[in-house]
Ligand SMILES: Nc1ncnc2c1ncn2[C@@H]1O[C@H](COP(=O)(O)OP(=O)(O)OP(=O)(O)O)[C@@H](O)[C@H]1O
């Protein structure tokens with residue numbers, strides 16, 4: 001049995017990652033492809049606790065470096081406990097966010113430094129990188145409108161996180177950081193226009209994922 005593949009979905013809050021993971025799951029099932037769906041932060045029991053600290057406690061003071069290490073602690077546990085064993089068994093793993101988010105949000109957005117955060121990330125993943133990263137590129141204003149609507153209409157959005165409350169400029173900076181990562185890693189990171197309809201985005205994702213798993 002070959003090594004499994006790791007696919008990460010990246011992009012701003014509200015760019016459509018969860019929506020598309022749901023659609024991809026349905027497609028994988030019709031193709032009889034087994035997979036594990038997970039997320040960062042929060043893919044392990046420890047990670048669920050770290051996620052609470054990071055996202056649901058906006059009143060808690062956390063320095064940019066402390067924030068960086070909390071995400072890396074989540075990631076170290078996630079790769080050691082869940083992702084790497086699954087890949088070793090030959091299983092496909094799909095994760096809602098991975099270390100490109102750390103580089104974009106903490107490395108660039110918070111100013112910790114992209115290179116430093118990349119190095120810490122590779123320590124946490126034991127050197128492993130996703131085989132494919134799909135970047136949901138969307139204007140931050142559009143992304144915000146989507147999450148606001150979701151919050152108002154069905155309460156499906158999670159409560160406001162430490163990042164939701166950041167000014168618009170922060171999200172523009174993070175978006176650009178993601179795009180810079182994509183141009184530096186063109187073989188791994190595929191940029192997708194997330195302003196398109198869910199069905200069009202889904203077809204583009206199937207084309208990319210299909211190349212890897214079919
Ligand atoms: N292609 C699309 N066009 C319009 N609206 C969309 C599209 N995809 C998703 N949405 C809607 O936008 C909102 C945010 O989408 P979703 O929760 O999938 O984003 P997300 O990237 O997972 O966000 P977060 O990082 O906050 O979890 C939802 O209400 C969803 O229904």
Ligand SMILES: [Mg+2]
Pocket residue numbers: 017018019096
């Ligand atoms: Mg989501």
